[in-house]
Amino acid sequence: MPRILLSGNSAIGEGAIRAGCQCYFGYPITPQNELTEYMATHLSRRKGCSFIQAESELSAINMVYGASVAGVRVMTSSSSPGISLKQEGISYLAACQLPAVIVNMSRGGPGLGSISATQSDYFQSTRGGGHGDYRTIVLAPSSVQELADLTHRAFDLADRYLIPVIILGDSMLGQMMEPVEFHHEVPRRLPVRDQALRGAHGRASRFVKTFTSKPTELEEINWSLFRRYRLIEKKETTCESSLVDDAELVVVAFGIAARIAKGAIRKARSNGLKVGLLRPVTLWPFPSEQVKKTAARTKHFLVFEMNMGQMVEDVKLALDGAGEVGFYGRPGGVIPTPSEVFRVVSREYYQRGLSIER
Amino acid sequence: MKQVYRRPHSLKKAPFHYCPGCGHSIAHRVIAEVIDEMNLQDKVIGIPPPGCSVFAYHYFDVDMVESAHGRGAAVATGIKRAFPQAIVFTYQGDGDLAAIGTAETIHAANRGERITAIFINNAVYGMTGGQMAPTTLLSQKTTTTPYGRSAQLEGYPLKISEMLALVKGTVYIERTAVSSPANIMKTKKAVRKAFQTQIDDLGFSLVEILSPCPVNWKMAPLEAWQWIEKEMTKEFPLGVIKDVTGK
Amino acid sequence: MLVKMIFAGFGGQGVLSMGLNLAQAAMLEGKHVTYLPAYGAEMRGGTANCTVAISDEEIASPVASAPEFIVAMNQPSQVGFQHHLQSGGLLFVNSSLVEAKIVRGDIELVEVPASRIAEEMGNPRCANMVMLGAFTKKTNLVCFATLITGLESTLQSKKKLLEVNKEALKTGYDFCGAEP
Ligand SMILES: Cc1ncc(C[n+]2csc(CCOP(=O)(O)OP(=O)(O)O)c2C)c(N)n1
Numbered sequence: 001m002p003r004i005l006l007s008g009n010s011a012i013g014e015g016a017i018r019a020g021c022q023c024y025f026g027y028p029i030t031p032q033n034e035l036t037e038y039m040a041t042h043l044s045r046r047k048g049c050s051f052i053q054a055e056s057e058l059s060a061i062n063m064v065y066g067a068s069v070a071g072v073r074v075m076t077s078s079s080s081p082g083i084s085l086k087q088e089g090i091s092y093l094a095a096c097q098l099p100a101v102i103v104n105m106s107r108g109g110p111g112l113g114s115i116s117a118t119q120s121d122y123f124q125s126t127r128g129g130g131h132g133d134y135r136t137i138v139l140a141p142s143s144v145q146e147l148a149d150l151t152h153r154a155f156d157l158a159d160r161y162l163i164p165v166i167i168l169g170d171s172m173l174g175q176m177m178e179p180v181e182f183h184h185e186v187p188r189r190l191p192v193r194d195q196a197l198r199g200a201h202g203r204a205s206r207f208v209k210t211f212t213s214k215p216t217e218l219e220e221i222n223w224s225l226f227r228r229y230r231l232i233e234k235k236e237t238t239c240e241s242s243l244v245d246d247a248e249l250v251v252v253a254f255g256i257a258a259r260i261a262k263g264a265i266r267k268a269r270s271n272g273l274k275v276g277l278l279r280p281v282t283l284w285p286f287p288s289e290q291v292k293k294t295a296a297r298t299k300h301f302l303v304f305e306m307n308m309g310q311m312v313e314d315v316k317l318a319l320d321g322a323g324e325v326g327f328y329g330r331p332g333g334v335i336p337t338p339s340e341v342f343r344v345v346s347r348e349y350y351q352r353g354l355s356i357e358r
Numbered sequence: 359m360k361q362v363y364r365r366p367h368s369l370k371k372a373p374f375h376y377c378p379g380c381g382h383s384i385a386h387r388v389i390a391e392v393i394d395e396m397n398l399q400d401k402v403i404g405i406p407p408p409g410c411s412v413f414a415y416h417y418f419d420v421d422m423v424e425s426a427h428g429r430g431a432a433v434a435t436g437i438k439r440a441f442p443q444a445i446v447f448t449y450q451g452d453g454d455l456a457a458i459g460t461a462e463t464i465h466a467a468n469r470g471e472r473i474t475a476i477f478i479n480n481a482v483y484g485m486t487g488g489q490m491a492p493t494t495l496l497s498q499k500t501t502t503t504p505y506g507r508s509a510q511l512e513g514y515p516l517k518i519s520e521m522l523a524l525v526k527g528t529v530y531i532e533r534t535a536v537s538s539p540a541n542i543m544k545t546k547k548a549v550r551k552a553f554q555t556q557i558d559d560l561g562f563s564l565v566e567i568l569s570p571c572p573v574n575w576k577m578a579p580l581e582a583w584q585w586i587e588k589e590m591t592k593e594f595p596l597g598v599i600k601d602v603t604g605k
Numbered sequence: 606m607l608v609k610m611i612f613a614g615f616g617g618q619g620v621l622s623m624g625l626n627l628a629q630a631a632m633l634e635g636k637h638v639t640y641l642p643a644y645g646a647e648m649r650g651g652t653a654n655c656t657v658a659i660s661d662e663e664i665a666s667p668v669a670s671a672p673e674f675i676v677a678m679n680q681p682s683q684v685g686f687q688h689h690l691q692s693g694g695l696l697f698v699n700s701s702l703v704e705a706k707i708v709r710g711d712i713e714l715v716e717v718p719a720s721r722i723a724e725e726m727g728n729p730r731c732a733n734m735v736m737l738g739a740f741t742k743k744t745n746l747v748c749f750a751t752l753i754t755g756l757e758s759t760l761q762s763k764k765k766l767l768e769v770n771k772e773a774l775k776t777g778y779d780f781c782g783a784e785p
Binding site: 003005172175176177178259260261262266335337338339 | 668
């Protein structure tokens with residue numbers, strides 16, 4: 001299939017349909033409306049598929065819950081304030097081990113905030129987000145192509161590990177257009193998950209529940225969740241690294257910030273500064289091992305985020321004192337330029353007295 | 359020289375940001391005139407929603423507090439209970455009041471909260487770019503009903519005012535439009551009566567205002583006025599829907 | 606080589622589709638490209654603009670803080686964007702609607718009476734394509750033929766519109782050539 005020019009929001013929609021997504025429930029919120037609209041246009045009239053514009057995000061996520069119980073591939077999308085509303089439902093999905101894909105084209109906060117790009121939902125996404133002891137897989141793409149690819153992977157991961165998967169983008173990724181290539185065709189037959197509730201036809205009835213009056217039973221449920229989480233950490237952690245092998249200073253950044261950092265690093269390299277990049281693709285599970293391994297080469301890290309410092313805590317946890325971590329962040333929806341980040345990178349570089357290639 | 363037209367005191371000296379032909383500006387002005395005439399400027403607390411009117415506090419020269427999407431009636435309840443002397447009004451779109459905020463609205467109405475809801479029905483979600491609202495007409499095209507709203511898939515236009523009329527706590531509900539000078543005058547009368555209902559401590563009042571959104575309807579402003587009168591009023595007839603104020 | 610540019614004007618003047626068509630052509634020529642429409646509540650009913658970045662290598666940021674080229678289809682954009690232009694950059698103005706007013710000495714002005722040309726062609730809505738034709742001639746960022754190929758694929762189903770747009774592109778392209 002040839003490359004086409006698509007916006008991030010449309011790429012997710014197309015990626016989802018090609019991954020066999022059968023149901024989509026959403027509620028309008030900027031900056032992800034184009035995704036909802038894409039599904040209204042391309043999914044709503046598809047055989048066996050359903051699109052609903054719900055009356056709220058609370059309602060939308062509970063529709064997702066229902067469709068997932070019934071065994072189909074299902075997605076919802078929103079942006080930060082709406083994702084806050086969905087947390088209740090995400091907690092229930094996690095508790096019942098139900099797969100679902102939840103897209104957060106995040107925007108500035110707190111409150112109604114702004115509609116421009118920030119990364120201030122890192123904590124909310126990687127710490128579960130709702131009530132209770134659970135995690136969701138969090139994927140952080142940094143280009144439109146990657147949005148398309150990771151959307152497909154999100155559905156696979158959700159089904160394989162019976163877990164809600166969050167795609168954490170931002171308003172710029174959603175709006176911008178880039179060339180995209182899709183590697184999958186829409187599956188002809190969509191398998192229904194084994195444990196789906198579709199009536200006890202020909203088998204004993206079963207139920208899906210979260211409530212229990214026995215602490216020991218809930219304890220075992222939590223243990224089993226976390227046994228699965230350990231497995232996910234072992235198998236699915238993904239991180240891109242570039243120019244790290246000879247780097248004296250390693251920048252850690254994710255999503256759109258990582259792109260900007262790459263521009264800065266290119267400039268730094270042409271000035272003889274040996275700077276590399278680690279870009280976590282899965283934010284949970286966080287690539288702690290990779291960060292730790294890098295510290296065997298250099299102790300010098302700089303975390304760059306479009307927030308006041310969230311992922312930087314995971315970097316510090318991973319290093320456990322084994323590296324010196326600087327931080328640069330801009331919140332509120334201001335998009336830093338590569339030149340700006342280059343200035344920060346070189347300042348750190350000189351202040352730490354790192355060697356320069358002449 | 360006699361002054362025949364001026365900015366109401368309850369409006370700040372700020373130009374509206376609304377699109378050409380948008381009904382919000384007219385509704386704002388009407389409400390501000392009523393606040394002036396009833397001498398309520400220092401008693402009113404307004405609650406604008408997320409929606410095109412999210413910046414209403416830049417225009418109204420009265421106390422205002424922004425609410426989360428759809429939660430206006432709940433916020434208004436809190437204010438009124440905490441400070442009953444205030445004249446509290448919510449200003450809500452059809453997505454805000456009739457979709458995400460339906461629960462809050464119905465329950466506030468049912469408790470007979472002494473608050474006034476100004477309900478702007480423009481048959482679409484304006485701010486987010488013209489998606490379907492609960493009030494979207496059948497076969498009306500919006501960005502999320504690209505093939506036209508179908509009853510089978512998306513249900514029917516929701517008549518929230520008629521529904522609320524069945525709720526015991528409501529005392530005055532009227533539907534008006536800002537689609538002609540005569541209708542604008544009627545809107546003003548209705549807003550005045552709704553505020554009076556609140557002052558008289560009678561119960562929940564609501565004024566539904568059919569309001570043009572030329573940009574999202576993809577019409578010229580005049581066409582949009584005509585569409586309200588010809589099409590919208592068929593589904594949403596104008597007039598008093600409930601009045602048990604005894605006045 | 607990385608080049609960034611901004612197309613700006615009133616909503617309805619087709620500034621977004623100028624950017625989109627150029628981005629499409631750049632993609633067809635195998636280049637890296639990003640297209641970023643300006644976005645926000647303040648955009649509704651008012652002005653519109655988009656940023657295009659074209660490069661031989663991965664593009665870091667799709668935002669242009671100092672673009673090489675600016676196309677101003679209306680007066681407010683000329684005023685608003687001129688200061689952002691890179692030193693030595695080119696400012697294209699739709700001289701039928703914009704009274705060109707350069708307030709700095711280090712940029713070059715390209716005046717194209719796009720609206721008038723489009724009107725003379727009997728298609729006033731095509732001013733954007735006239736401008737894009739002129740822009741392409743002057744900047745040489747993509748081949749004219751690729752631009753046409755791209756347009757053909759986007760307007761596949763609208764034959765008449767396609768012809769009108771092609772003609773407008775060509776006229777704009779030739780207009781720029783006619784100048785010394
Ligand atoms: C929890 C949450 N979900 C979604 C939104 C996005 N949003 C802002 S305004 C709006 C609806 C606007 O439509 P309406 O209430 O009809 O008012 P109008 O803009 O037409 O005046 C939506 C969905 C939000 N702010 N918060």
